[in-house]
Amino acid sequence: MDYKDIFSEHGPLARAIPGYAYRPEQAAMAKAVGAALALGEPLIVEAGTGTGKTFAYLVPALLSGRSVIISTGTRTLQDQLFHRDVPMLARAIGMPVKIALLKGRSNYLCRHHLEQLPQQRALFGTAKGSSRHLAKILRWSATTKSGDLAELADIPENSPVWPLVTSTRENCLGQECPQISSCHVYDARRAAQAAQIVVVNHHLLLADLALKDEGFGDLLPGVEAVILDEAHQVPDIAAQFFGLTWSSRQVQLVARDAAVELLKAQAGGSSINTLLQDLEARIAALYRDVPPKSGRIDWERLPDSFFDALTDLQNCLQEVGHHLEALGSGPGTAMCARRARQLAANLATLRGLEEHAGLRWADGGTLGLQLHFTPFEIAERLRAYVEARPCAWIFTSATLALGDDFTHFASRIGLCDARSFRIDSPFDYRDQARVYLPLNMPEPQDPGYTQCFIDACAPLLAASGGRAFLLFTSYRGLNEGLQALTKRFATPPFPVLVQGQAPRDALLKQFRALGNAVLLGTGSFWEGVDVKGDALCIVAIDKLPFASPDDPLLKARLEGIRRRGGNPFFDYQVPQAVLALKQGVGRLIRDADDFGVIVIGDPRLRTKGYGRIFLDSLPPSPVITDPAQGAQFLISRLAGLRQN
Ligand code: SF4
Missing domain, CATH: 3.40.50.300 (P-loop containing nucleotide triphosphate hydrolases)
Structure with missing residues (x-):
């Protein structure tokens, strides 16, 4: 056939x-x-x-x-x-x-770590609210065949229990694991190889x-x-x-796992316990220069005191490794010894990397400190x-x-x-959609820009009675957009949903159910979102989605292009922004019966030479500059729907 x-x-x-x-x-x-x-x-x-x-x-x-x-x-x-x-x-x-489904190992129950729960709890207690989740996991572990944690859908993704019952590549005992014959990670791998x-x-x-x-x-x-x-x-x-990533969390995990293994083996002693506590103190010393939640910091801006503290930590990791190995109390402690030494070696590698190969940077996030190396190429x-x-x-x-x-x-x-x-898409964009490019918009950096953008969208929102995604390129824009919308519509004749009010999928469910909502979003709403039907008739995009120039990953890529003699703006930033715009615009027409208006507020589409590249990538829908035309299009299509 x-x-x-x-x-x-x-x-x-x-x-x-x-x-x-x-x-x-x-x-x-x-x-x-x-x-x-x-x-x-x-x-x-x-x-x-x-x-x-x-x-x-x-x-x-x-x-x-x-x-x-x-x-x-x-x-x-x-x-x-x-x-x-x-x-x-x-x-x-x-x-x-x-057919087989294979996920990363963090998606499967680790029976070895599950078995160590009593020692974990004896040493570190149980985080607030986790006991119920752990009891549920224990009951489920007796019956599950796949060990796939997706079967436990009602335990939240951010629950502190997950690291206690899953493995990482570092803390998996592999062939030395006493549970290997019933290991879900290995079972999933074997099934994949036979499929x-x-x-x-x-x-x-x-x-x-x-x-x-x-x-x-x-x-x-x-x-x-x-x-x-x-x-x-x-x-x-x-x-x-x-690239390469090193994190303080990996150090904390190895210290924790080592303490659990030592307790289980009834091994240890005062010197190793002191060393494990020292690791915590050395991490705290790093936080003096890069406190949690401090965000991304260029390598060159890190002070000498930070690198001194890093050297102390590196030495301490080496010592922990030697002590654990010398104890020789089973595969669990031997694995922790290897991990400690590997973390010290990774630090040394990261510090010794050639600058011309990539970009190094620190990230003080909510989960501690991370050091990254991102290759240029x-x-x-x-x-x-x-x-x-x-x-x-x-x-x-x-x-x-x-x-x-x-x-x-x-x-x-x-x-x-x-x-x-x-x-090409089989949809009839010439009939199903209009592209509205409002006239007289200020430059995107103008303080009044977002208000003008919302004002440009307002006649369309009034015509459709909501049913819109307002997509912003930044959280700042999103917040300004919300204020501007409130200013324009003292009492909006449609429900307003804002990214962050609920998880993305819950917000989307609400959007579909309401049928006439206006959703303000950024980032994750630009792609992978599918709303069919007349609940979504307007997709309005505030600015051309150029990535933030402060992002270290972007910096690394631009630097790589520069070194090759290329033009970072035209070789990378413009093409990436065009693809991101296509993703955003693609939210509107998801079905042969869908219709609507795409609004792009950014005047650079017409005033800059590169604007043509963006315009050429848009669907072949008629371009309009008069909001009344857009409003009329929506009114007549919605009326047509009601008649049918
Ligand atoms: S082999 Fe690794 S993942 Fe499997 S049970 Fe043992 S430690 Fe856990």
């Missing part, structure tokens, strides 16, 4: 999926993916919203009979593929398949490539294809794994990893190209010679 038959109006998908519609774009993408799988070649595909790209790569993956890793950007998509899409498609096309299709996420895949953190380095051998969905996230995630390394595993590497997302040009994305992943193509 060929792709045309499978995706046709009378094919197996049409029979299996209620409301199925044939989309030639989807069949075309499936054909291209199928060819890349057969040839074992890399491929980059941008598939516009509504193409149905998930099925367009799953069907050829199933038909190929090859062993395929599918990697997603989010856990939500990972779960959806494993629990719903792959089994349903396999049934529909009659291709039974062995034809394994669903992972980018963090796990890249950790595996870089042999870091949760990675075992055993996912890829033997695999015949890797399909990366939401692939626009890959370069940034790769930069995290190809990841493309060469990523390319080397891909070339070392010659199979079909397929990268897909709704936002990879600038117009028809894939150079920016392809060069970031080091695959400039990979075949690439774009599949």
Whole structure:
């Protein structure tokens, strides 16, 4: 059976999926993916919203009979593929398949750490409110087969109990673990190796490539294809794994684990206990210069006293390592000894790194101090990893190209010679949407900018009675936007929701249920958000989404481009902002029946030379500058809905 038959109006998908519609774009993408799988070649595909790209790569993956890793950007998509899409498609096309879901190790119960709970509690007590959660985990541990913590959905993600019952790469005993025969992490790995299709996420895949953190380095051998969905996230995630991170939290964890292991083995003594306490004191000395919540600090701005304190801590870690090893009281303490020495070695490596290779920086976050090294370049390394595993590497997302040009994305992943193509969205943007570019907007840095932006949106909000996402490029903009909205509408004729009032998914649920709300958001609302129907008729974007120039990661990348003789603004900042804008704009039309107005307040679209690049990347909808036209469009479409 060929792709045309499978995706046709009378094919197996049409029979299996209620409301199925044939989309030639989807069949075309499936054909291209199928060819890349057969040839074992890399491929980059941008598939516009509504193409149905998930099925367009799953069907050829199933038909190929090859062993395929599918990697997603989010856990939500990972779960959806494993629990719903792959089994349903396999049934529909009659291709039974062995499928496995593999997550990072922090998603699985660690039986070794669970067994150590009594010692943990004896030494450190139990955080307030955790007893109930721990009791629940203990009951569940007796019956769970997968050990997947997602089965405990009612324990919050930020509960302090999770580190007590999960493992990290550092504190896992591996082959020496007494629980290895019932270990959920190893079971999940084994199941993955025996499956034809394994669903992972980018963090796990890249950790595996870089042999870091949760990675075992055993996912890829033997695999015949890797399909990366939401692939626009890959370069940034790769930069995290190809760099180096050291944290005070790792030191605290090793001190804690060592104390637990010593208590369990009835080993120890005053000198090792004093050394473990010393570790805490040395960390406290670091906080004098980089207090918690102090944010990101450039390496060059760290004072000499900080580096002196770092040297003391490094020495103390070495001593702890030697003492623990000398005690020789079992695999648990031996592992802690290795971890302490490794943390000292990582510090030494980080301090000795060449400045021309990347950027070093400190981060005083809520969980303590982190020291990072971010390489200027990841493309060469990523390319080397891909070339070392010659199979079909397929990268897909709704936002990879600038117009028809894939150079920016392809060069970031080091695959400039990979075949690439774009599949247009099947939606009729000329009919379904308008792009409203308000006239007479001040420059974005003008203090009155946000008020003008809200005033420009107001006639549309009044016409639609709400039903809008107001997307901001910063928290500051969001707060100003809320004030401006309150000023413009003393009593808003629609409910107002603000990012941060509740978790993102809860807020979205509320937005959909209300049907006429206005939601003010930043960051996480620009992508991965799907609201179909007339609850969302306006997506208004305050400014072109250039990343903050203070971000050390961005600085590292710009510096890398500068050193190569490139132009950081045009080679990186503009393309990245174009892709981010495409993501934001893409929130509006999610279905063939959707309609609405995209508002972009930023006057640089017209006043700057680079504005054309942004304009060319927008959907082919009519551009309007008169708010009355936008208001009229919304009024007539909403009236049409009511009549039907
Ligand atoms: S092998 Fe590692 S993850 Fe598995 S139970 Fe032992 S310590 Fe935990």
